[in-house]
Amino acid sequence: HDAAPRAHALILPYPAQGHVIPLMELAYCLIDRGFAVTFVNTEHNHRRVVAAAAGAGGVQAPGSRARRLRLVAVADGMGDGDDRDNLVRLNAVMEEAIPPQLEPILDGAGGEGQLGKVTCVVVDVGMSWALDAVKRRGLPGAALWAASAAVLAVLLGAQKLIRDGVIDDDGAPLKLENNSFRLSEFTPPMDATFLAWNFMGNRDAERMVFHYLTSSARAAAAKADILLCNSFVELEPAIFTLKSPATILPIGPLRTGQRFAHQVEVVGHFWQTNDDTCLSFLDEQPYGSVVYVAFGSLTIMSPGQLKELALGLEASGHPFLWVVRPGLAGNLPTSFLDATMGQGKGIVVEWAPQEQVLAHPAVGCFVTHCGWNSTVESIRNGVPMLCWPYFTDQFTNQIYICDIWRIGLKMVQTCGEGIVTKEIMVERLKELLLDEGIKERVQRLKEFAETNMSEEGESTRNLNAVVELMTRPMS
Numbered sequence: 001h002d003a004a005p006r007a008h009a010l011i012l013p014y015p016a017q018g019h020v021i022p023l024m025e026l027a028y029c030l031i032d033r034g035f036a037v038t039f040v041n042t043e044h045n046h047r048r049v050v051a052a053a054a055g056a057g058g059v060q061a062p063g064s065r066a067r068r069l070r071l072v073a074v075a076d077g078m079g080d081g082d083d084r085d086n087l088v089r090l091n092a093v094m095e096e097a098i099p100p101q102l103e104p105i106l107d108g109a110g111g112e113g114q115l116g117k118v119t120c121v122v123v124d125v126g127m128s129w130a131l132d133a134v135k136r137r138g139l140p141g142a143a144l145w146a147a148s149a150a151v152l153a154v155l156l157g158a159q160k161l162i163r164d165g166v167i168d169d170d171g172a173p174l175k176l177e178n179n180s181f182r183l184s185e186f187t188p189p190m191d192a193t194f195l196a197w198n199f200m201g202n203r204d205a206e207r208m209v210f211h212y213l214t215s216s217a218r219a220a221a222a223k224a225d226i227l228l229c230n231s232f233v234e235l236e237p238a239i240f241t242l243k244s245p246a247t248i249l250p251i252g253p254l255r256t257g258q259r260f261a262h263q264v265e266v267v268g269h270f271w272q273t274n275d276d277t278c279l280s281f282l283d284e285q286p287y288g289s290v291v292y293v294a295f296g297s298l299t300i301m302s303p304g305q306l307k308e309l310a311l312g313l314e315a316s317g318h319p320f321l322w323v324v325r326p327g328l329a330g331n332l333p334t335s336f337l338d339a340t341m342g343q344g345k346g347i348v349v350e351w352a353p354q355e356q357v358l359a360h361p362a363v364g365c366f367v368t369h370c371g372w373n374s375t376v377e378s379i380r381n382g383v384p385m386l387c388w389p390y391f392t393d394q395f396t397n398q399i400y401i402c403d404i405w406r407i408g409l410k411m412v413q414t415c416g417e418g419i420v421t422k423e424i425m426v427e428r429l430k431e432l433l434l435d436e437g438i439k440e441r442v443q444r445l446k447e448f449a450e451t452n453m454s455e456e457g458e459s460t461r462n463l464n465a466v467v468e469l470m471t472r473p474m475s
């Protein structure tokens with residue numbers, strides 16, 4: 001029998017794929033350090049996570065780690081048929097609906113697995129309102145930001161950006177001539193047109209998202225005992241020296257790699273991966289030859305662009321593994337891909353085991369939307385990126401990838417240029433795959449990532465500090 005857990009953490013992710021995955025990784029990091037974890041998804045996502053894991057054999061195979069993990073679902077306050085992509089509404093409704101459901105979980109006995117009472121909490125920064133109930137109980141509480149520290153620093157520094165005339169009171173960029181600004185003398189330049197909330201072409205929605213993000217970040221900084229980020233110090237060194245208005249502690253990259261040995265565990269995916277198809281395809285391909293194409297969980301592409309991408313991949317002559325998520329291109333006829341790809345040497349899947357794919361030696365580059373998790377996963381596996389950002393923080397990440405770390409290329413120089421043609425794709429892929437400098441630099445960052453996760457690494461030391469905080473006697 002297992003010894004009693006040394007602490008019991010409740011973990012509350014924001015209900016999106018790019019948040020549930022890193023928070024689940026953090027859950028396993030804590031479990032490996034002797035914790036039990038109650039992982040709270042919204043009912044909507046809980047169903048998806050459980051179904052995806054059951055499909056992969058996950059929930060039937062309780063290992064010692066699984067015995068320490070309790071999955072709990074709460075209602076998000078939306079109706080069954082409501083549009084959960086309407087984030088403005090979802091955020092407002094969750095803030096009302098979830099806190100009363102958290103109270104009994106915080107005060108309960110720890111469920112049937114008898115994990116004991118919750119003794120500490122980690123919330124997503126996007127759910128920082130949940131820290132009120134944590135503080136009332138005097139429990140230690142941390143907040144994890146699932147994107148880059150640079151973006152969090154912008155949110156925390158928004159008041160200063162308003163004072164400096166970079167953005168107006170509602171987050172709209174002001175300096176139309178020269179949009180470049182810096183958070184401090186030492187941090188890299190950023191572009192005010194591409195701040196995380198300026199993406200929807202709908203000023204009302206942007207304004208609301210700006211206020212939601214900045215108030216979440218401020219609340220997290222004020223109420224959490226510690227502010228965490230899935231990054232590491234060499235990626236954003238200047239950002240981590242900004243101690244005001246809050247210190248951000250890097251604990252990444254969160255993928256421990258140990259999950260390769262635990263594939264049957266619940267890992268928080270919303271879609272089931274077909275590991276065998278993907279990985280056996282990669283096994284057949286020459287070293288560094290495969291183009292991996294995936295745009296994360298939210299991006300939508302026009303059917304015309306999707307078709308052009310299919311032609312571009314074929315024309316490149318490279319083997320490819322392409323994730324066409326259900327919903328990526330609206331109502332695309334299913335016969336389309338078969339017809340376009342019939343002669344190709346690529347495969348198309350609905351959802352890939354991305355970490356394993358990027359770790360595979362056959363993969364030569366990653367065509368990515370530059371989501372933060374994808375960016376970090378590519379770095380920790382040393383894979384050069386061809387950047388194709390769509391919205392939110394992806395443009396900021398692209399600047400880091402292409403201009404600061406110089407480990408990738410931009411698919412297009414400026415956005416809004418219409419359809420990216422197959423000729424451009426072929427040219428960029430060729431350029432990227434021949435660029436030895438990019439390969440060397442991404443390799444170097446991969447080594448930094450490994451060092452950070454090693455026993456003496458800085459991210460590991462930070463994670464140990466989190467554990468210490470979480471296990472301190474109650475105040």
Ligand code: UDP
Nearest residue numbers: 018296297298323351352354371372373374
């Ligand atoms: N992912 C995956 N399989 C896929 C596509 C994506 O496992 O086929 C994972 C990916 O590894 C990452 C997450 O989904 O952990 C996407 O997060 P990211 O921040 O890159 O993008 P978002 O979905 O938030 O736009």
